[in-house]
Amino acid sequence: MTGLAGTGPLIRLALRRDRFMMLAWIYVTSAGVAGVAYWLGQLYPTAAKRDLLASAAGTNPALVFLYGKLYGDSTGALTAWRYGVWGAIFAALMSVFVVIGSTRADEEAGRLELIGSTAVGRHAPLTAALAVTAIGNVLLGVLVTAGLILTGQPAAGSAALALAIAAAGVAFGCVGGLAAQVASGARAARGIALGALGAAYLLRAVADTGSAAPLTWLSWLSPLGWTEQVQPFAGQRWWALALPAGVAAGLGGAAYAVAARRDHGAGLLPGRPGRAGASALLSGVFGLAWRLDGSTLAGWVAGFAFLGAVLGAAAKGIGSLLGSSSVLQNEFTRIGGQTAITNAYLAAIMGLAGLIAAAYATSAALRLRVAETTGAAEAVLASTVSRLRWALSHVTVLATGTAALLTSAGLAIGLGYGLRTDDLGEVPRLLGAALAQLPAALAIAGLTVLLFGAAPRVCVGGGWAAVVAALVIELFGTLLRFPRWMIDISPFTHMPKLPGGPVHAAPLIWVSLAAVALTATGLTALRQRDIG
Amino acid sequence: MSDAIEIRGLRKTFGSTVALDDLDLTVRAGEVHAFLGPNGAGKTTTLRVLLGLLRADAGQVRLLGGDPWRDATRLHRRLAYVPGDVTLWPGLSGGEIIGLLGRLRGDPGTAKRGAALCERFQLDPSKKARAYSKGNRQKVALVAALASDAELLLLDEPTAGLDPLMEAMFRECVAQERRAGRTILLSSHILAEAEALADRVSIIRDGRCVETGTLTELRHLARTSVTAELDHPARLDGVTGVHDLSTTGAQVSCQVDNTALTEVLALLAAAGIRTITCQPPTLEELFLRHYTTGPQQTAGAAR
Numbered sequence: 001m002t003g004l005a006g007t008g009p010l011i012r013l014a015l016r017r018d019r020f021m022m023l024a025w026i027y028v029t030s031a032g033v034a035g036v037a038y039w040l041g042q043l044y045p046t047a048a049k050r051d052l053l054a055s056a057a058g059t060n061p062a063l064v065f066l067y068g069k070l071y072g073d074s075t076g077a078l079t080a081w082r083y084g085v086w087g088a089i090f091a092a093l094m095s096v097f098v099v100i101g102s103t104r105a106d107e108e109a110g111r112l113e114l115i116g117s118t119a120v121g122r123h124a125p126l127t128a129a130l131a132v133t134a135i136g137n138v139l140l141g142v143l144v145t146a147g148l149i150l151t152g153q154p155a156a157g158s159a160a161l162a163l164a165i166a167a168a169g170v171a172f173g174c175v176g177g178l179a180a181q182v183a184s185g186a187r188a189a190r191g192i193a194l195g196a197l198g199a200a201y202l203l204r205a206v207a208d209t210g211s212a213a214p215l216t217w218l219s220w221l222s223p224l225g226w227t228e229q230v231q232p233f234a235g236q237r238w239w240a241l242a243l244p245a246g247v248a249a250g251l252g253g254a255a256y257a258v259a260a261r262r263d264h265g266a267g268l269l270p271g272r273p274g275r276a277g278a279s280a281l282l283s284g285v286f287g288l289a290w291r292l293d294g295s296t297l298a299g300w301v302a303g304f305a306f307l308g309a310v311l312g313a314a315a316k317g318i319g320s321l322l323g324s325s326s327v328l329q330n331e332f333t334r335i336g337g338q339t340a341i342t343n344a345y346l347a348a349i350m351g352l353a354g355l356i357a358a359a360y361a362t363s364a365a366l367r368l369r370v371a372e373t374t375g376a377a378e379a380v381l382a383s384t385v386s387r388l389r390w391a392l393s394h395v396t397v398l399a400t401g402t403a404a405l406l407t408s409a410g411l412a413i414g415l416g417y418g419l420r421t422d423d424l425g426e427v428p429r430l431l432g433a434a435l436a437q438l439p440a441a442l443a444i445a446g447l448t449v450l451l452f453g454a455a456p457r458v459c460v461g462g463g464w465a466a467v468v469a470a471l472v473i474e475l476f477g478t479l480l481r482f483p484r485w486m487i488d489i490s491p492f493t494h495m496p497k498l499p500g501g502p503v504h505a506a507p508l509i510w511v512s513l514a515a516v517a518l519t520a521t522g523l524t525a526l527r528q529r530d531i532g
Numbered sequence: 533m534s535d536a537i538e539i540r541g542l543r544k545t546f547g548s549t550v551a552l553d554d555l556d557l558t559v560r561a562g563e564v565h566a567f568l569g570p571n572g573a574g575k576t577t578t579l580r581v582l583l584g585l586l587r588a589d590a591g592q593v594r595l596l597g598g599d600p601w602r603d604a605t606r607l608h609r610r611l612a613y614v615p616g617d618v619t620l621w622p623g624l625s626g627g628e629i630i631g632l633l634g635r636l637r638g639d640p641g642t643a644k645r646g647a648a649l650c651e652r653f654q655l656d657p658s659k660k661a662r663a664y665s666k667g668n669r670q671k672v673a674l675v676a677a678l679a680s681d682a683e684l685l686l687l688d689e690p691t692a693g694l695d696p697l698m699e700a701m702f703r704e705c706v707a708q709e710r711r712a713g714r715t716i717l718l719s720s721h722i723l724a725e726a727e728a729l730a731d732r733v734s735i736i737r738d739g740r741c742v743e744t745g746t747l748t749e750l751r752h753l754a755r756t757s758v759t760a761e762l763d764h765p766a767r768l769d770g771v772t773g774v775h776d777l778s779t780t781g782a783q784v785s786c787q788v789d790n791t792a793l794t795e796v797l798a799l800l801a802a803a804g805i806r807t808i809t810c811q812p813p814t815l816e817e818l819f820l821r822h823y824t825t826g827p828q829q830t831a832g833a834a835r
Binding site for chain 2: 273275276282288291375376381382383384385386532
């Protein structure tokens with residue numbers, strides 16, 4: 001057991017370091033579940049009202065795409081449907097960040113070398129990281145159970161939903177643990193783990209919205225699908241919890257096996273040597289920004305293209321999900337029939353693509369802060385590059401990159417859908433629908449640039465809080481009847497719901513102007529403050 | 533334009549921490565100026581103010597005849613900087629970084645001169661920065677600065693992490709640069725380095741400059757240590773300017789203010805000198821004099 005010596009102090013260290021980050025995730029997730037349960041109880045108090053919501057929700061492909069399938073029609077079941085998969089995603093994000101933060105990121109920064117020189121076993125850092133993740137997810141599970149029971153849900157279903165969310169969290173913690181051993185750096189490790197999370201979401205979405213029965217088994221390949229398969233408040237399939245537990249054990253074991261074989265600081269893939277001199281592309285600060293962000297962006301673009309093609313192809317025949325309820329059939333025919341349903345599904349995908357693009361834009365904007373805190377900015381600013389030019393180089397990359405992402409998504413969705421329906425005229429229409437989200441995504445990034453210039457200490461937290469807030473408003477704002485002003489805060493609220501929705505020029509112009517104004521104010525503030 | 537850097541009464545605070553307090557520093561064009569002080573004395577903060585990364589709270593700062601905050605980019609064309617804590621882009625190779633930094637300074641010739649320097653410093657330019665050791669990262673930054681055409685070099689503890697062979701190579705390079713007429717501000721806490729390289733020295737403590745001048749000037753302010761073996765005991769106690777006197781039989785040793793040297797040597801000669809050693813103060817002693825005493829005393833001594 002000497003391999004585990006020193007695990008205890010490392011657990012305390014990780015808890016000390018990550019406590020605020022973990023508590024924030026745990027709070028958002030557990031308060032979210034309890035809040036959804038409470039408001040659903042208030043807004044849909046009678047079985048008849050819930051029934052109407054359930055029959056509409058369970059069949060609306062856009063909603064099934066976003067949230068998953070609905071099992072049952074109690075308040076608890078509606079809560080599990082609306083927040084189960086997303087609660088699992090939040091738990092997974094927390095776990096991935098915690099595990100990689102105290103394994104690969106510490107190794108890269110050299111802290112793990114210092115720790116490794118003390119009487120700490122080879123496996124202690126990974127064990128401590130996984131233990132802290134487990135502690136966080138257990139706490140999350142307890143709070144979710146308590147919150148649901150307090151809002152009057154049955155205990156068994158509450159425990160099942162909480163366990164499903166926490167189990168997904170632990171499973172993705174182990175994904176992060178393995179990624180941290182395989183990748184050659186923390187950035188790459190986070191990329192692998194978040195890519196796995198995205199793939200799991202995609203598998204679940206395709207399986208749930210897939211018109212053909214052969215597709216539904218895909219849900220069993222996705223850890224996020226398992227969250228649904230537990231079916232809390234609808235009979236509770238407890239055995240489905242064995243799947244994430246088994247995956248956690250398998251991936252965790254693999255992580256230990258790789259950790260035992262690899263060298264400190266190395267991944268499974270060896271690094272390649274670089275050029276002996278700077279090429280013509282690396283000709284200045286703009287070339288540098290492209291060089292630093294280009295490969296990441298290429299990965300994002302490829303991911304958007306792949307996801308878009310799959311989801312676009314799945315859009316054909318989406319209306320067959322409607323089932324046999326003739327009342328609903330009539331209702332949908334009244335609002336536009338098959339076309340309206342497909343449009344709503346595609347518009348939901350566009351909205352999500354816009355939010356993910358906003359997340360990319362925010363991370364690209366935060367490159368500025370990373371460069372400042374690591375000291376890399378000092379080398380650039382000690383040359384003849386002005387602060388404005390340096391910041392603009394990154395702003396250019398993030399704006400072009402965000403546009404490239406949405407272009408890629410729009411083209412891929414258009415091609416996927418167009419080829420299935422033999423109508424390539426869909427391509428420009430859906431490309432336009434995707435690009436309509438661009439001003440909102442850039443406005444979110446503009447806020448990050450403003451914070452970077454005016455309040456650099458809070459720009460990381462503030463930037464990501466804006467992304468999460470926009471996501472929560474998009475997903476839950478209308479259903480939970482948030483106050484109007486709160487919904488209006490998110491720039492995405494003002495973007496046209498395309499395809500199908502009306503287009504007004506004014507909100508597009510105003511949000512674009514806001515994005516420019518936020519960025520410009522941030523850049524002005526940057527010129528006045530201390531660097532470093 | 534005889535002064536490359538002129539700082540008068542510079543003050544910089546971070547919240548309630550006073551980093552620089554009424555600091556004066558003058559670096560003349562064409563000299564190697566050592567900027568000495570222990571960790572946390574304010575050396576790096578001063579350099580960052582000179583680079584326009586930090587804004588001075590009070591005082592006048594002139595860099596190459598300009599204002600380092602307002603004219604930052606224009607002035608940076610004429611200087612090169614080696615940070616104390618070298619951070620490189622992990623995905624770029626050393627050669628790429630040297631070329632890039634040169635182009636960012638608007639001097640594409642850096643890459644060519646850098647290639648020769650890489651060889652002298654035994655640096656493999658095709659390795660990615662993440663694979664470099666601390667010393668090799670330091671070499672990348674050094675080569676980029678030395679290969680530049682800048683007239684002023686700001687070096688913040690440039691030899692940290694270098695092995696003795698490379699340190700000797702660095703000294704050779706600095707001597708060569710001085711002959712070529714470049715101005716160098718060398719922040720350091722390695723006294724031997726300053727003693728070997730510097731024309732003038734400034735010693736900084738708690739954010740203010742407590743001593744500045746050539747080594748010879750500084751030595752004049754200090755005491756010479758005198759040890760002698762005599763025929764007869766000498767009566768040195770009570771002589772003004774004699775300190776730390778200890779007498780063991782015919783052996784006497786003491787610290788003598790340079791103003792009292794003539795008188796002391798006359799007294800010793802009268803007692804009959806068998807052997808005598810007079811040692812001028814080393815930089816180490818000058819330095820320790822400022823740092824082993826309490827802040828109050830030094831403040832008094834500086835006045």
